[in-house]
Amino acid sequence: MVRTTAAASAGGLIRVVFVLLEDSLVLDWAGPAEALRIANQCLVAAGQAERFRIEFAGPAPTTRGSVGVQLAQIAPLPERWNAGEPAWVVLLGQPGKTIDVGSAGARDLLHWLRGQRLAAGRLELVTICAGAVLAAHAGLLAGRQATTHHQHLDELQAAEPRCDVVANRVFVADGPVHSSAGVTTGIDLMLDRIAATCGPAIAAQVAQTMVVGMRRGAHDPELSPFLHHRNHLHAALHRVQDAIGQQPQADWTVPAMAEVAHTSPRHLARLFTLHAGIAPLEYLRRIRLAVAEAALRSGSNVTQAAALAGFHSDLQLRRAWRQFGRPGTPSAIGR
Numbered sequence: 024m025v026r027t028t029a030a031a032s033a034g035g036l037i038r039v040v041f042v043l044l045e046d047s048l049v050l051d052w053a054g055p056a057e058a059l060r061i062a063n064q065c066l067v068a069a070g071q072a073e074r075f076r077i078e079f080a081g082p083a084p085t086t087r088g089s090v091g092v093q094l095a096q097i098a099p100l101p102e103r104w105n106a107g108e109p110a111w112v113v114l115l116g117q118p119g120k121t122i123d124v125g126s127a128g129a130r131d132l133l134h135w136l137r138g139q140r141l142a143a144g145r146l147e148l149v150t151i152c153a154g155a156v157l158a159a160h161a162g163l164l165a166g167r168q169a170t171t172h173h174q175h176l177d178e179l180q181a182a183e184p185r186c187d188v189v190a191n192r193v194f195v196a197d198g199p200v201h202s203s204a205g206v207t208t209g210i211d212l213m214l215d216r217i218a219a220t221c222g223p224a225i226a227a228q229v230a231q232t233m234v235v236g237m238r239r240g241a242h243d244p245e246l247s248p249f250l251h252h253r254n255h256l257h258a259a260l261h262r263v264q265d266a267i268g269q270q271p272q273a274d275w276t277v278p279a280m281a282e283v284a285h286t287s288p289r290h291l292a293r294l295f296t297l298h299a300g301i302a303p304l305e306y307l308r309r310i311r312l313a314v315a316e317a318a319l320r321s322g323s324n325v326t327q328a329a330a331l332a333g334f335h336s337d338l339q340l341r342r343a344w345r346q347f348g349r350p351g352t353p354s355a356i357g358r
Contacts, residue, residue: 036076037220038110043081043097044117044128049088050206051115051151055213058229062217065228069269074221082131089118100135109145116152116205121178124160136161141199152205159183168197172205210235223249224268231261248313252306255298259284271310272333277303312343319356
């Protein structure tokens with residue numbers, strides 16, 4: 024039997040502040056906030072600590088959402104950040120062809136934003152839809168790449184000519200600035216931030232719970248192997264994939280996987296082929312290969328990487344490397 028006990032999560036809480044103005048697009052904040060809530064839920068279920076503290080702040084204590092919902096008990100914009108506690112500021116879009124930066128609330132927000140000093144790992148900016156336009160008016164996008172909703176691309180460029188505005192992208196990351204094209208792509212961006220913070224296995228669980236795919240733009244990097252073969256809704260199969268992702272170095276066999284799924288080994292093999300499009304042991308080797316490659320890039324030698332990933336020997340790792348067409352050799356990675 025394989026026991027999937029997870030180690031405590033490294034790192035502390037990240038303070039995530041969603042900034043609400045009048046008529047902020049509800050889907051811009053509700054979807055990403057739910058992704059963070061579910062990530063905390065998945066972490067706790069895996070025996071780890073929550074990573075995100077969600078807050079809503081703005082220039083006014085009450086406001087109206089884009090669909091007319093009234094929002095109350097909104098906290099003031101933070102006067103200071105806690106030393107040693109990383110934070111993300113999330114700026115949202117609004118309805119309309121342009122963003123009104125002349126309202127009292129927008130002016131107060133821009134004044135506050137101009138006083139922020141972004142730094143990767145400490146204070147980071149997340150913009151959803153035309154939230155990037157607000158960031159541009161505050162001077163936070165000069166010399167950076169960013170994207171926004173296609174209707175606001177020209178507006179973004181006009182607001183900050185020194186910004187490298189990228190079109191036709193789901194989201195863009197540039198140092199401490201993470202921008203998305205808007206509406207549902209805010210969920211894509213937040214899933215990416217969850218993967219970077221909590222690991223791709225947790226991000227995959229969140230995506231499955233939300234019944235969304237892990238999408239990226241045409242020019243973005245290939246999806247993590249932890250997210251491949253998971254565009255299905257079979258709960259037992261996801262349970263096995265979660266367990267493998269959390270503990271790839273365990274002594275996995277098809278019967279051990281079947282025990283997690285509460286089914287027979289033969290039926291599990293059929294489920295993998297039908298729903299994931301891959302055989303169970305091939306899926307395991309792909310995950311182990313991804314873990315080994317990450318270890319190699321972090322400075323481990325081939326023997327150490329093989330052991331961390333669950334390969335029984337260097338030779339087994341090298342065979343998997345060739346089998347799946349990885350470029351070069353394991354020994355050359357990280358040099």
